[in-house]
Amino acid sequence: MKKMSVKKVFMLAVLTVLVVSLLLTGCAPANTEPAPAETSTGEPAVTETQATDYPKRAMEFIAPSGAGGGWDLTIRTVAKTLQDTDLVSVPMPVTNKEGGGGGVNLAYMQEKKGSDTLVSVYSPPLILINLNGSSQLSYKDTTPLTRLITDYGAFVVSKDSKYQSITEVMDALKEDPKSIKICGNSSAGSMDHIQFLMIAKVAGVENVGEIDYVAFQDGSGASQVLGGHVEIFSTGLSEVRGLIESGDLRVLASTADKRVGTGVVAEVKTCKEQGIDATFENWRGLFGAPDMPDYAIAYWEDVLAKMVETDEWKAACEKNGWDDAYQNKEDFSKFLEQVNEDYKAVLTEIGMIQ
Amino acid sequence: MNYSALTGVVSIIVGLVYSIQAYTLPRAVIGKPMAPIIFPLGLGLFMILLGIVLVIQSIKKGEFARGKSTTEKGLSYTAKLIIFTCTTSIIYALLFERIGFVFSTTLFLGSLLYAINGKKEWKVNVSVAVIFSVFVYVLFSKLLGIILPPIPYLYI
């Protein structure tokens, strides 16, 4: 019977906690999202104390995709580097908020307007989902913090392909846009598709909208090209490194403006070298919630500028085949404005924007 | 009407609504304009066809008009409980991200237990609900790193 009473006491305790906490939340204002530094809506009152002891609680790092993808890898590497180098002492747990090609997280960031704890990672899809109509929100609805790294597009063929250079491909497409099929791992109108069209347009292919693009969303693009089912695979340079090293795949051209990487990757010719004056960058940068308080922006600008100089970060970039492409907040904002116009031009050309 | 005939009728309605929705989808600007529409439209039409066949089958068997009446007096226990569960689930969905996982789940599981296990066993109900919510929260958010909505203002 003693057991019973212990149970009862325990239950009573639990009940009390429950009731008290329910009352607490009941009394809370309708907006129960954790407000930044306890300030409600409107301009956060920036005081010196807030600025000096920031950050005092855990950050909320978000990868807008599932675990294991490029965004996830980037933000986890950032969190680890910041932790290992003691640049940031508060915990930085990474949450995966996938859906809508990043749009779901973008909508979530609006809910967290003014938050000083939210940091998320994005890349060109941030702009593309807005332009192609998937999301009403754009990069303007975030606080761009810094550009960190960039990967470049690569146009890849199987080792037995008859094409030796990107110009041969473009010449064939000029004659008949249906003669070569392009495939990629993202859906039509998204990154893998657009990067090819941007290059093709500069190369002088008319009606780039006529070029057929085959989307393999489960990541099987590489195996389709290996098996000879599709001619050209439009992808990221670092994604096919293993198959390039083994010689199973050949890269016709990269979209970088210079040679990058080491080993076989460094042997890849750029489009520019082959006479097509165009580049495409798969940049990745960090973004805060809209209206992120100034003290938080200043803090992260400073910390991230320090981080990219560390050996740990450089080693991580080397390991992952990332090209360091650091830009501070001001330059990054200008850059985003520019690429927004570039993508818009291509999407208008193929009719996705009327 | 028996269930077979009812299934047929429902299939026809679902097929019709879906086909109309499919037909009014925006045309594609990349590739052939009708390409994303043909498959759904075919599905809708096939569904209508299957529904008609099912209805005809049950008319032939003479079940359509006869059948046992499905309108019982009042709502059955099952129906009541299903309506209760669904309503609770919707409230749960609304509260989940607002008041955090632990409280919303305690309320949700508590009310389900109240409905199914009965109010006499309220002690068991409350303890199961609380222990489950706290245990799952600790397991997921703290040990597995699958972040569930935290308790507002407490950040734990």
Place this chain on the structure above:
Amino acid sequence: MESLIYLIQGFMIALTPANLMWVTLGGVLGTVIGMLPGLGPATGVAVLLPLTFTMGPTAALITMCGVYYGAMFGGSRSSILINTPGDGAAIAATFDGYPMTLNGRAETALAISGIASFIGGLLATVAIVFVAVPVARFGLKFGSAEYFVLMVFALSATASMSKGNMIKGFISLIIGLMVATVGIDAQSGVHRFTFGIMELQGGIDFLVVIIAMYALGEVFGTFQIIKEGKRKMQTKFGKIWITKEDWKRCIWPILRSAPIGFFVGTLPGAGGTMASLMAYNNEKQLSKNPEDFGKGEIVGLAAPESANNASSVGALIPMLTLGIPGSGTTAVMMGALLMLGLQPGPMLFQQHPDVAWGLIASMFIGNFILALINIPMAGLLVRLLAIPPRILYPVVMALAFVGTYSITHTAVSFYILVIFGLVGYFMHKAKVPTAPLILAVIVGDKMEQSFRQALTISNGSVEIFYRSNVSKTLILLTILSILYPIIQDKLKKRKAAMAN
């Protein structure tokens, strides 16, 4: 036999006490994760990602293997005991596993599931040592057209197997295909049936549909029974083992299903769900009494369990040999490899033979250890059934919601869960089979996309669908799978007439 030497070296790496501890810990953790509805191997491995930072590559991979295997073992535990599949690949285990539990044979079901999983996994691991590279090369022959024919084969086999009313089987199939069309169409970027809801752009996750149909739909259907207290809780528990007779009946189905699972697993995008359902269909067709399937036929549990684990091993092949992840889980594992600074692909075996072979060796060890810890664990788990259904079922429902949130990270999916719970309940009431719907939700999108990819590639010519030998073979199999039940029926009737 260079590979054997490497394998032995791999064993020496994997068999150190520390690594053994990791694989065991991983296995237990994986089993627990796998049992939770919606949390499958992909989540299990993802959970480990942050931990891999602190471990060495070999230890990290070995632990991950343990988790992967554990989740595969664990996934079917909840299918058998509470009719709630831990992940897609464990659906087939509900077909006969749960009826076995209802018949009071939960112990046997858990035992055969563990044994079949063990044998399936073992055979597949042996296969990976010897045929990994040729199999991966053969998988490359599957272009869009071949995938389309493969999907048609899987769907037609499942739909034609639904005994009773074939029309209802097709209705179920069509509903599933309709669900699969929700989301952004990859080939054109058109939003289909998303109604402006951002969360629907990526489509409806099949796991949410499965959890809804099984966990919620099932509970809805049993409210009356629970109230009347007709569903007895089990109080006495037997030994977790099987009889000699069960063993004799199951051994061939287990051995037959492993290669099916292994091969289907190696195809990117096909995965464990399809593998286990194909094995189930196959056994049902070969069985002398197919009408027992779905009522607690032990063979109907053994076959998909074997195929399921074999496919989980097969899925590693495209990742290890080509650097192409074939499933959600292997995608996460590849992410982990990248974080460890290893580039999966053809060069992995040459540049890092210690890691690659250490991984394969730890798959052997993981398989043995999981089989060892699973039998005593099953003895504990079966005691779940001692919880009165009036308490167990609400908890299962709450778990269904937690699982859904951990897949989608949004409470919006709760509405989807409720809707499909109701759909599942009414389908159950109207005696419309649910298996075709589930399979259609899983493969529907890929089927349509493959069809359109193939037509784009061929500039609109349908000849592409029967050009290759692979598709010819698959078309033949499809025809056979439809005709076989009909012929079997006719033969039976003739036999009966002869007897008279």
